[in-house]
Amino acid sequence: MTVATPTLEVDDYFVELGARFEGRVLLPGTEGLDPTVERIREVRVALRYGTEGRGDSDSWLGPPQVFDVNVDGSLHGRFTLDVPSEAPISYDGSLFRVRWEIEARTDLKMRLDKKSTVDVVVLPVGGHGLYLQPHPLPGP
Amino acid sequence: MDDGRPTPAAATHTVEAVPTTSKILVLAGIALAIAATVAAIVILATTGVGTAVLIVLIVPGLSLIWLLRPGSARPAERVSGWRNPTLEISPWPVRLGSSVTAVYRRQPVNKRTVEKAAGSIQLDTELICEEWVQYTVGTDTRTETDDVFETSWSEAMSVGEDGVEAIIRFSIPVDRGGPSIHLDHSRLRWRVDQRLGRPFGPLTETRIDLDVVSAIDRDAVLGEGTYDRGERR
Numbered sequence: 581m582t583v584a585t586p587t588l589e590v591d592d593y594f595v596e597l598g599a600r601f602e603g604r605v606l607l608p609g610t611e612g613l614d615p616t617v618e619r620i621r622e623v624r625v626a627l628r629y630g631t632e633g634r635g636d637s638d639s640w641l642g643p644p645q646v647f648d649v650n651v652d653g654s655l656h657g658r659f660t661l662d663v664p665s666e667a668p669i670s671y672d673g674s675l676f677r678v679r680w681e682i683e684a685r686t687d688l689k690m691r692l693d694k695k696s697t698v699d700v701v702v703l704p705v706g707g708h709g710l711y712l713q714p715h716p717l718p719g720p
Numbered sequence: 721m722d723d724g725r726p727t728p729a730a731a732t733h734t735v736e737a738v739p740t741t742s743k744i745l746v747l748a749g750i751a752l753a754i755a756a757t758v759a760a761i762v763i764l765a766t767t768g769v770g771t772a773v774l775i776v777l778i779v780p781g782l783s784l785i786w787l788l789r790p791g792s793a794r795p796a797e798r799v800s801g802w803r804n805p806t807l808e809i810s811p812w813p814v815r816l817g818s819s820v821t822a823v824y825r826r827q828p829v830n831k832r833t834v835e836k837a838a839g840s841i842q843l844d845t846e847l848i849c850e851e852w853v854q855y856t857v858g859t860d861t862r863t864e865t866d867d868v869f870e871t872s873w874s875e876a877m878s879v880g881e882d883g884v885e886a887i888i889r890f891s892i893p894v895d896r897g898g899p900s901i902h903l904d905h906s907r908l909r910w911r912v913d914q915r916l917g918r919p920f921g922p923l924t925e926t927r928i929d930l931d932v933v934s935a936i937d938r939d940a941v942l943g944e945g946t947y948d949r950g951e952r953r
Contacts, residue, residue: 597934597935631903631905631906633853633906634853634855634864635853635854635855635864635905635906636853636854636855636856636904636905637905638903638904638905638906668899668901668903668934669898669899669934671898671901671908673851673868673898673908674851674866674868675851675852675853675864675865675866675906676851676853676906678901678903678906703936704815704816704899704934704935704936705933705934705935705936706815706935706936706937706938707936710936710938710941710942715816715894715898715899716893716894716895716896716897716898717894717895717941718895719895719896720895
């Protein structure tokens with residue numbers, strides 16, 4: 581973990597299809613000289629889903645929201661990411677699962693990007709308040 | 721403005737079921753082969769090899785002509801004796817937790833079919849939610865499926881000259897399966913398989929793919945409706 585690794589804070593981890601995730605992306609910055617800070621180009625936050633399990637992987641990456649950092653390398657940005665209404669919901673099945681996450685990535689000059697992710701749950705429409713985990717709901 | 725939410729589930733939607741053609745063709749092929757072989761054996765016993773071979777060719781040939789002759793009925797309908805059924809589904813779109821009512825209607829191809837039914841017939845229905853995945857091993861592409869929800873039931877229908885009609889009811893569970901998912905390598909799909917009972921059986925088997933939208937019927941799930949965890953009402 582360096583000053584370039586972004587932190588994500590999500591307002592609500594459970595959001596319905598067609599709605600949006602909101603939250604903050606943070607970089608601490610530094611008071612002293614840190615060569616890493618000079619290398620930060622921008623921070624991108626995006627929503628993505630991918631499948632896991634028996635089948636080959638399917639994945640999707642949404643359009644990123646781009647943030648410039650302050651001179652000291654700090655960032656307090658607010659993001660809003662729309663969940664496409666035609667996308668699959670979070671699903672935990674027998675042969676595969678669909679996993680959603682928000683990804684924040686610091687783009688560094690001539691270095692590998694620093695990345696952090698947060699798992700989120702996309703619910704069916706009308707499902708807010710009913711779920712504590714991806715679909716399906718627990719049995720009786 | 722469209723906020724991406726499905727319209728309220730109140731409409732009715734009619735869909736034509738499709739015959740499970742491969743099964744019908746296999747069964748029809750087996751029947752033809754048996755008929756041709758029996759005929760050949762009989763002829764072989766009474767006349768000669770040449771006639772027997774001729775019969776083996778003629779029986780399937782005539783059958784094919786009968787199947788493909790011009791007319792309003794499609795080949796699979798001729799084999800089964802029934803036209804493809806329709807299901808009138810409501811509410812539409814189908815949501816998770818919804819209690820669904822579907823009217824099954826099916827017309828006979830001709831009067832003989834009605835006479836064969838002798839007044840009453842059974843309708844077998846299966847509701848299935850299936851996971852499907854595709855994966856590669858070396859240069860092979862393989863698929864795997866798993867039925868994550870399955871329920872079946874039967875009901876009796878009376879047969880009139882216009883055919884049969886039955887009302888079926890079922891619920892979409894929220895604790896098994898899920899909404900329809902169509903990704904390249906991972907899918908979740910619902911289907912309704914139906915067939916008529918004796919004396920018709922497997923040749924009348926049909927299927928509809930049921931699209932379950934990613935929306936939940938809150939009233940049903942929270943107890944104000946008729947949700948019963950996917951069991952038939």
